[in-house]
Structure formats: C-alpha cells, structure tokens
Amino acid sequence: MLVLDFEKPLYEIEEKINNLKAMANEKGIDVLQEIEALEEKKNNIIKQEFENLTIDKIVKIARHPNRPYTLDYIERIVTDFTEIHGDRVFSDDHAIITGFGYINSQKVAILGHQKGKNTKDNLYRNFGMSNPEGYRKTQRVMKLAQKFNIPIVTFVDTPGAYPGIGAEERGQSEAIARNLYMMFETEVPVVVVVTGEGGSGGALAIAGGDKVGMLEFSIYGVISPEGCSSILWRDTEHSVDAARAMRVGAQDLYELGVIDEIIKEPLGGAHRNYDEIAGNVKAFITKSFDELLPLSKKKLLDKRWKKWREMTTQFL
Amino acid sequence: MALFRKKKKKEENKWIKCKGCGDTFYVEELEQNHWICPKCSSYFRISANNRIKITADEGTFKEFDKRITTKDPLEFTDLKPYKDRLKDAVSKTGNKEAVINGVCTIDGEPCVLSVMDFAFLGGSMGYATGEKLIRAVEKAMKLRIGLVIISSSGGARMQEGILSLMQMERVSAALALLGKKGLPYISVLTDPTTGGVAASFSMLGDVILAEPKALIGFAGPRVIEQTIGKGLPEGFQRSEFLLEKGFIDVVVERKDMPKYIGKFLRYFSENVKK
Numbered sequence: 001m002l003v004l005d006f007e008k009p010l011y012e013i014e015e016k017i018n019n020l021k022a023m024a025n026e027k028g029i030d031v032l033q034e035i036e037a038l039e040e041k042k043n044n045i046i047k048q049e050f051e052n053l054t055i056d057k058i059v060k061i062a063r064h065p066n067r068p069y070t071l072d073y074i075e076r077i078v079t080d081f082t083e084i085h086g087d088r089v090f091s092d093d094h095a096i097i098t099g100f101g102y103i104n105s106q107k108v109a110i111l112g113h114q115k116g117k118n119t120k121d122n123l124y125r126n127f128g129m130s131n132p133e134g135y136r137k138t139q140r141v142m143k144l145a146q147k148f149n150i151p152i153v154t155f156v157d158t159p160g161a162y163p164g165i166g167a168e169e170r171g172q173s174e175a176i177a178r179n180l181y182m183m184f185e186t187e188v189p190v191v192v193v194v195t196g197e198g199g200s201g202g203a204l205a206i207a208g209g210d211k212v213g214m215l216e217f218s219i220y221g222v223i224s225p226e227g228c229s230s231i232l233w234r235d236t237e238h239s240v241d242a243a244r245a246m247r248v249g250a251q252d253l254y255e256l257g258v259i260d261e262i263i264k265e266p267l268g269g270a271h272r273n274y275d276e277i278a279g280n281v282k283a284f285i286t287k288s289f290d291e292l293l294p295l296s297k298k299k300l301l302d303k304r305w306k307k308w309r310e311m312t313t314q315f316l
Numbered sequence: 317m318a319l320f321r322k323k324k325k326k327e328e329n330k331w332i333k334c335k336g337c338g339d340t341f342y343v344e345e346l347e348q349n350h351w352i353c354p355k356c357s358s359y360f361r362i363s364a365n366n367r368i369k370i371t372a373d374e375g376t377f378k379e380f381d382k383r384i385t386t387k388d389p390l391e392f393t394d395l396k397p398y399k400d401r402l403k404d405a406v407s408k409t410g411n412k413e414a415v416i417n418g419v420c421t422i423d424g425e426p427c428v429l430s431v432m433d434f435a436f437l438g439g440s441m442g443y444a445t446g447e448k449l450i451r452a453v454e455k456a457m458k459l460r461i462g463l464v465i466i467s468s469s470g471g472a473r474m475q476e477g478i479l480s481l482m483q484m485e486r487v488s489a490a491l492a493l494l495g496k497k498g499l500p501y502i503s504v505l506t507d508p509t510t511g512g513v514a515a516s517f518s519m520l521g522d523v524i525l526a527e528p529k530a531l532i533g534f535a536g537p538r539v540i541e542q543t544i545g546k547g548l549p550e551g552f553q554r555s556e557f558l559l560e561k562g563f564i565d566v567v568v569e570r571k572d573m574p575k576y577i578g579k580f581l582r583y584f585s586e587n588v589k590k
Contacts, residue, residue, distance in 0.1 A: 161515075163535030163543045168553055171563045172534035173514035180488035180516055200472075201484060201515045201534070208485045222472045222481040222512070227539075232394035232474060245392050246477035256389075258478050308489045309450070312443040312479045315389040 002065045006049060006057055010268060013042045046267045053217065056240045058249050059225060061217040062196050066271035068278070069128075070097050070112030070155040073195065076278035077285070078103055078110060086137060090170060093134030095126045095158070096206075098141040100150070103285060106293070109145040111138045111206045112155030115196070128197075129162040132175035135205050139178060142186050151189040151293065153285055154206045159224065161202030176205045183208035184308070189292035189300060191285050193263070194218045194250075195270075210304055211288035212258075214250040215277070216265040220258075221248040257314060334358055350570045359527060359570060361507060363409065364416045364433035367466055371574050372420035372429060380419065381451050385412035386444040390477050398475040405436045414445045414469070417452045422464065423578020425585070427502075428456040431466045432513070439469030441513055442476045446483025449517065453490040460588055462500040462581045467518045470536075471511015484516035491520050500584035502577050505532050505555070505564065523580050524564045525573065526555040532564070 003011050017038050024031040053061070061067070074081050074097070081101035085092040097114045100107070113130065116122030145152050161172055183190060183206070192209030198220030207220075214220060221228075221243075228242035229235065253259045263280050266273040292300065331340045336358025346352075350370055351360040362370075368377050385406075392398040406412060414436040420429050430452040432439045441449075449465070456463040472480040494501055503521025505514075507530035515534050518524075526532060533553035541548060551557050558564045568576045 161534060163540045165540065165544065165548065165552070168533050168535065168540070169561050171519075171561065173510075173532075174519040174563050176515040176534065177488065177517070177519035180485050181492050181520055184485070184489035185492045200481065201512055204481055204484055208489075220478060222477055223474055228394075228474050234395070238394075242394075245390065245394065246474065247390055248477065253478055256478060258482055305489065305493065308486045311482055311486060313447065315387055315443055315479065316384065316447060 004060055004064065006060075007268070009045050010042065010049065013038060013045060017042070050268050055243045055249055058217050059219055059240075059243055061269040061271075062219040064269060064271050065117075067157075067196050068270055068274050069117075069157060070110075070114045070195070072274055073155055073193075073278055073281055074099075074101070074110060074112070076275060077282045078108065081110070084141070087133040087140060089136060090133045093126075093131050093137055094124050095128050095130040095162070096134035096137060098137050103153070103282065103289075106289060107148075107150045109141050109150045109152045110155070111141060111152065113158040113203075113206070115157060126162060128158045129160060130158065130202060130205075131162050131164070131167045132170040132172050135161075135175035135179050138206055139182055142182050145188050146186050149188060151191065151289065152186070152209075154190070154192045154209065156192060156194040156198050156203050156207045156220075157196035157218075158199045158202050159197055160199035161205070176201045179205040180208055184304065187297045187301065189289065189295075191288045191292070193281055193284065194220050194259070195281075199224060208308075210292050210300065210307070211260050211284075213261040213263045213281075213284040213288070214253060214259045215263050215270060215281075216250055217269050218250055219243070219248040220250075220253055221246050257311065332360070334360070352570060359507065359529065361434055361468065363435050364411065364431040367431045367506075368416065368418065368420075368429070370570070371431070371464075371466065371577070372418070372422055373424065373574075377418045377420040377429070379416060380455065381417050381448050383412065384444050384448050384451075386442045386476065388475075389443075389479065390475070392475040392477070394475070401437060401475070409433055409436045411436060412444075413448055414439050414441065414473075415448050417448050417455070419455065419459065419461075422581065423574045425462070425578045425581040426459075427462045427464050427577075427581055428452050428459070429464045429466070432468050434468040434470075434508070437473060439467075439513070440471060440473035441469060441480055441483050442473040443479045443483060445473070446480075446486050449483075449487045450490045453487070453494050456499055456501075457494060457497055460497075460499065462502065462585055463494060464502045464504065464577055464581070465517060465521075466504040466506060467509040467513055468506045469509060469511070469513040469518075471513050471515075481512065484512050487517045488520060491517055495522075498588060500581060502580050504573065504577065506530050508532070510534065510536055519563070522584065523566075525566050525568050525576055526558065526564045527570055527573070528555055528567055530555045532558050 078101040083099035115128035116125040190209040225239040225243035229238040270277040337356035505526040
C-alpha cells in the first residue's frame with residue numbers, strides 16, 4: 001500500500017492503535033484509556049490535515065494509487081454485471097470498461113475509465129488513457145442502451161485521451177467528438193460520476209450527463225495542471241498554481257455551475273474506505289434515477305438541452 | 317515623432333515574409349493570390365476578416381452577435397493576467413472573440429458562416445466563443461439555412477478552465493439539434509485545427525473539407541513526441557494524412573473552397589422546406 005507524505009502521521013497513529021489493541025488482546029491488559037487518547041489524537045490529525053485540503057493535496061488524492069476505480073465501484077454497486085468488449089472495428093480498449101448489470105433492480109449500462117492497480121496492470125490498462133476504439137466501444141453501448149431503453153451510468157477517471165500515433169491515425173478527435181454528439185442524443189437518462197481525474201476531452205467524452213456528481217477530492221479540468229504549467233508558465237514548476245488558477249476541484253466546479261452534486265468522501269479520501277464511498281456513490285445514482293427515470297423521452301431531452309444551453313451563460 | 321513612427325510601421329506591414337520560402341511579398345500581391353505564396357505555394361494563415369473576404373460573396377456578409385465577449389470569470393493569471401492577454405487580442409484583431417458570426421451567401425447559397433480567428437488567442441475556444449457558435453447554430457435553425465464553420469484553433473482556452481471544456485459538449489449538442497432539423501453543416505478545417513475544437517464540432521460536419529497541408533489532430537505533435545519518445549513521420553496529422561485515414565472528405569485548394577462549400581450547401585438544402 002502506498003502512503004503519501006501528508007498521510008504519514010495518520011497511518012503512523014493508526015498503526016500504533018492497532019499494535020496497542022493487538023498487545024492488549026494478547027496479554028489481556030486494559031488499554032482503553034490509551035487507545036481513547038490516541039483516537040482523539042488521530043481525529044485531530046484528520047481535522048488538521050484533511051478537513052480543509054489545499055488543491056495540491058486534492059490533486060494527489062484524486063490520483064492516489066489506492067483510489068477506487070471503476071471496477072471497484074461496479075463490484076460494490078452493480079449486481080449481475082457482465083462486461084462486454086470491443087468496438088467491432090479495430091480492437092478492445094482495456095482503458096475503458098463497458099457492460100450491463102443492475103443497480104438495485106434497475107437495469108443499467110456502465111461506461112467507465114479503468115486505471116491499473118500496479119505497474120503490470122497499468123500497462124494493460126494504458127494508465128486509463130483510452131484510444132479511439134475505447135470511445136467507439138462506448139458508442140456501441142450507448143446505441144444498445146438506447147435500443148433496449150436502459151439508463152447509462154458512467155465513471156470518469158482518466159489523465160486524458162491517449163496522445164499517440166495510432167490514436168491520431170484512427171481519429172482520436174473524431175471519436176471524442178462523436179461521443180459528445182451521441183451522449184446528447186441518446187434518449188435514455190445518463191448519470192455521470194467523476195471519481196478521480198477528469199482529464200480534458202478524454203474525460204468529457206463520457207461525462208456529458210443529465211446529472212453529474214463529483215467525488216469531493218476528485219478533479220476535472222480542461223488540461224492537466226502539469227500541461228497548463230508547461231504551456232502558460234513555460235516550465236514544470238507551476239502545476240499547483242495552474243491547478244489553483246484553473247479551479248479544478250469539486251467545490252470549484254459546483255460553484256461554477258458545471259456539476260450538480262459533490263459526493264462526500266470518507267475522511268482522508270475514498271481510498272480509506274471503499275465500501276463507504278461506494279455507498280455514497282450508489283445513493284447519488286439512485287437519487288438521480290428517481291428524478292430522471294419517470295421523465296418522458298421528450299421531457300428528458302428538453303431538460304438536457306436546457307442544461308447545456310444555459311451552462312456558463314451566467315458569465316456572459 | 318509619434319506620427320512618423322506610426323507611418324513607418326504601416327509601411328513595414330505592407331510586406332510579409334513567407335514561412336515556406338523566406339521571400340517577402342507585397343500585401344496586395346498576396347491578397348490577390350488568396351494569401352498563397354506566389355513563389356512556393358505555401359498557404360499563409362489568415363485572419364477571420366480576410367477569410368470572410370475570400371469566402372463569402374462580395375458584400376453579402378452581415379455580422380451578428382458582434383458584442384459577445386468573455387469576462388474572465390476565473391480571474392485567471394499565469395505569467396500575465398488573462399485580462400491583459402484578452403486586451404492584446406482585441407486590439408490586435410479588432411474583434412471581441414475568437415470567432416466571427418454572420419449571415420451571407422457563399423457561391424450564391426445563403427448560409428450562416430462562423431469563422432474562427434487564430435490570431436485571437438490561438439483561436440482558442442472560451443465560453444463566449446462557445447456561446448457564439450451555439451447562436452450561429454440557432455440562427456441557421458431559425459432561418460432554415462445551412463451552417464458553415466471554418467476552424468483554425470489550438471483547442472479549448474486554458475485560461476477559462478472547465479468553462480471552456482464544457483463548450484465542446486454545448487456546441488456538439490447544438491449541432492445534434494441542427495442535424496435533427498435536416499439542415500446541413502459544412503465543417504472547413506484550416507491550419508491548425510487541434511485539441512478541443514478538433515475533438516468536437518470540427519469533426520462533426522456532414523461534410524468535412526480541409527485546406528491542403530493543414531495541421532489537424534487531437535494531441536499536438538510535441539505532446540505526442542514527448543509521450544512516445546520518438547519523432548513523428550513526415551506529413552503526420554496533415555490534411556492529406558487525414559484524407560488517407562478516412563477522417564476528412566475532400567482536400568480543397570483555397571481558391572476553390574467557396575465553390576465546394578456552395579455545392580454541398582445547395583445539394584443538401586434542396587429539400588429543406590422554408
């Protein structure tokens with residue numbers, strides 16, 4: 001397990017508590033008071049370190065190697081899930097998961113970026129960076145969802161669409177553009193959860209939803225803070241300034257009227273409690289479905305157009 | 317003194333150097349030659365205003381939504397405040413945004429024409445740019461005529477953060493509505509068309525035309541080189557490459573572009589009920 005620098009005090013104290021408990025069990029001594037004191041210390045650390053996270057730490061948590069990814073959410077939220085593969089033209093893109101299952105008793109189509117859990121897995125998943133065939137796979141699933149009237153849930157977590165020779169040869173820009181067009185046209189409810197890193201067009205390709213929720217410590221932006229730093233500051237030293245200036249946090253996006261809801265994370269971040277965050281994500285999806293599923297197709301699409309037509313016009 | 321300097325500057329502006337062959341040419345000569353180098357045939361990047369001049373039928377272009385402009389909602393500053401960059405762009409181009417909207421005829425066909433201006437912050441798409449493009453779509457729907465967008469843009473505008481990214485979906489959504497009305501959308505790609513502009517409305521034309529040798533792609537060549545750690549093949553991400561790979565319909569010489577646009581507008585509009 002990887003622990004980030006600013007997480008260390010928390011993990012150290014947790015280790016102390018666990019050791020103390022183990023010792024108490026083994027030797028049968030009463031350490032209740034000591035544990036209580038340590039627990040209080042731990043809560044103070046959490047309050048100090050995690051309650052008002054600065055953007056540099058939020059970026060780190062959003063990209064935390066232990067952060068739950070699409071398959072972790074599927075495992076906890078979706079029942080009877082079957083993954084389906086391939087764009088029927090070129091290949092199967094492992095950086096994007098698609099499939100069908102149920103949430104509660106509601107049928108759902110799932111689209112989600114998938115990062116790897118370790119180096120080997122990451123090579124297989126291309127670090128969650130999709131090629132055109134990944135987006136075209138999601139287009140297939142959107143068509144199926146529409147055909148069989150199944151609402152769509154997407155999980156967004158990618159550094160961006162892959163910048164490679166093959167990606168350009170196979171039309172990365174056309175693939176993303178077509179996704180944007182289709183996400184708007186598809187006549188079923190679309191619920192989007194930004195779970196980690198919303199990296200530019202590669203994220204937006206599956207993020208055009210009727211309801212968009214964003215995890216508290218996830219980020220979403222037009223370019224990575226590093227990319228922005230190297231272009232506008234002409235060096236790599238200003239990525240924190242770039243992240244702050246571009247306002248990439250969930251709270252920022254909520255205030256700018258771009259997302260509908262912030263999904264609360266466990267203290268310290270989603271990676272500290274997979275079940276808890278999955279529960280919160282599920283509650284957001286269920287609530288969104290309650291609102292969207294009763295709407296007629298016409299109402300749904302009218303509402304969707306109104307949302308996009310009005311977005312960002314408050315700044316004109 | 318000031319007057320003298322100004323005059324001298326004006327004099328200098330009458331000569332332009334070709335990036336292809338390095339020769340200098342008189343502005344009038346270039347203008348008459350559609351801003352193509354008379355010696356080596358390189359295409360000059362041209363301003364939106366000049367683009368309109370060589371595209372719309374003479375005297376037909378009526379600009380609308382001229383006043384729409386961005387207000388720097390993020391109060392963005394990098395090495396220089398975004399507000400200053402905007403001011404520079406406005407005084408450099410004489411326009412208030414990176415796109416100009418108008419109604420005109422092209423080769424005799426009425427249409428809404430939106431032209432992006434690379435000289436305005438690299439033709440980048442901010443929220444006001446997106447708004448203008450949506451209004452162009454709405455105007456075409458209202459007048460029941462086709463839409464032509466001529467792109468030249470580095471992509472979404474970083475200084476507007478997520479607000480600029482959202483324009484990709486907003487404009488694409490508007491185009492989906494236009495499509496449902498059975499009205500044609502001709503997308504014309506010029507050098508360069510990359511990033512969030514390529515990955516949204518530029519690639520959604522019913523027909524996609526491109527000028528020769530224009531740089532067109534999602535990721536910039538430098539980003540790709542850095543990612544894969546090697547050089548790129550000759551002609552990579554140029555119009556002819558995209559034609560070969562099946563992502564654009566026709567590579568059209570600059571002089572012939574109005575004729576091609578007009579032809580497709582006419583062909584697709586014949587059955588549109590007024």
